[in-house]
Amino acid sequence: MKIGIAGGGAFGTALGVALALDHNEVVLWARNADAVATMRAERTNARLPGVALPQTMTFSAALEPLFACDIILLAIPAQTLRDFLTTHKAHLDGKYLVACCKGIDLTRMTGPASMIRNVVPDAIGAMLTGPSFAADIARGLPTALTIACNDEAAGAILQTALSTTGMRLYRTTDTIGAELGGALKNVMAIAAGVTIGAGFGESARAALITRGFPEMQRLAMASGARTDTLAGLSGFGDLVLTCTSDQSRNYRYGLALGRGEDFDVGTTVEGAATARAVRQLAAKLDLDMPICRVVADLTDGQTDVPTALNALLSRPLKEE
Incomplete structure (x- = not known):
C-alpha cells in the first residue's frame, strides 16, 4: 500500500x-x-x-x-x-x-x-x-x-x-484511551519541566509524575477509556519518556517557565492548549485534576510558579 x-x-x-x-x-x-x-x-x-x-x-x-x-x-x-x-x-x-x-x-x-x-x-x-x-x-x-x-x-x-x-x-x-494518554502526558511533561526548571529537584519530579498518572486515568475513565490502555505505551510509557528528556518540546517549555525564560514561539507545544481544554473538561465532569489545572493557569498567565507550587503543596493530606 x-x-x-x-x-x-x-x-x-x-x-x-x-x-x-x-x-x-x-x-x-x-x-x-x-x-x-x-x-x-x-x-x-x-x-x-x-x-x-x-x-x-x-x-x-x-x-x-x-x-x-x-x-x-x-x-x-x-x-x-x-x-x-x-x-x-x-x-x-x-x-x-x-x-x-x-x-x-x-x-x-x-x-x-x-x-x-x-x-x-x-x-x-x-x-x-x-x-x-x-x-x-x-x-x-x-x-x-x-x-x-x-x-x-x-x-x-x-x-x-x-x-x-x-x-x-x-x-x-481503544482510541479514546490512546487519544487521552497521548494528550495528557504533554501536560504532565510541562509540569515536570517546571519542577526541574524551578530547582525543586528530581524527587519532586518523581512525585509529580506519580501523582499525575492518576489524573490522566481519572479523565480517561470518565471519558470511556479502558484502564489497560493508560497503563500501556500510549499512556504510562509516553508519560515517562516526555517527563524525563529535554528532547520533549513540552518538557523544554516547562523548563523555560520554571526558569522564567522566554521560549521559542515558533515551536509547537501541544500541552499548553491541551491543559486549557482539560481544565474545561474537568470542570464539566466534576473531576479533581489539580496538576492539569495549575499547568493551564501557568501557561495562560493566570498564576506564577511559586503560587502554583503553594497551591499543590497546600492541598489536604490524604491516603495514596
Whole structure:
C-alpha cells in the first residue's frame, strides 16, 4: 500500500525515513515549497539534522501526490487538524487516515482519531501514538508504538503496513484511551519541566509524575477509556519518556517557565492548549485534576510558579 505523510516537521519526516527503508513508495507533503525543494536536492531536513533522507522517499508541495496514497499519516498539529480534514474532505474519503499528533481540539473537546471520524466519516480513522522521539525513529533505534483504531480488522492492516524493522506497533481498539494518554502526558511533561526548571529537584519530579498518572486515568475513565490502555505505551510509557528528556518540546517549555525564560514561539507545544481544554473538561465532569489545572493557569498567565507550587503543596493530606 502506498503511504503518504502530511507534514514536513521532524516527526513526519522521521516516520517517512523509517517507512521508506521498508517500503517502496513513501510520499511526504509539506506546505513550504522551499523546504520541499531542499529535501529533494539535498536529501536533508533542517528540522531533523544529521539524517539522510532515503532515495525511496519523495517530496511534494502539491497535495495531489499525497491524495493518491492509500494510507495517509497526518503529522500536523492537533489544533490545525480539523481545518485540514474539513478543507480536503472530498479527497480523503475512503482513505486510511492515521493521526500522528497528540492533543485535544479546543473547539470540540475531541482527540485526533475522534476528529477524523467526525469530519471524514467515510475514511478509516486511526491514531499512531506512544513513547517516541523523531531522532530515535529516524536513526532506526528500537521504538514501540500504539496503533489505535476502532475497526479491529483495519487496525491489523495498519499494524502490518506501518511496522518497520526498528518500529514495532501494538494495536488497540481503544482510541479514546490512546487519544487521552497521548494528550495528557504533554501536560504532565510541562509540569515536570517546571519542577526541574524551578530547582525543586528530581524527587519532586518523581512525585509529580506519580501523582499525575492518576489524573490522566481519572479523565480517561470518565471519558470511556479502558484502564489497560493508560497503563500501556500510549499512556504510562509516553508519560515517562516526555517527563524525563529535554528532547520533549513540552518538557523544554516547562523548563523555560520554571526558569522564567522566554521560549521559542515558533515551536509547537501541544500541552499548553491541551491543559486549557482539560481544565474545561474537568470542570464539566466534576473531576479533581489539580496538576492539569495549575499547568493551564501557568501557561495562560493566570498564576506564577511559586503560587502554583503553594497551591499543590497546600492541598489536604490524604491516603495514596
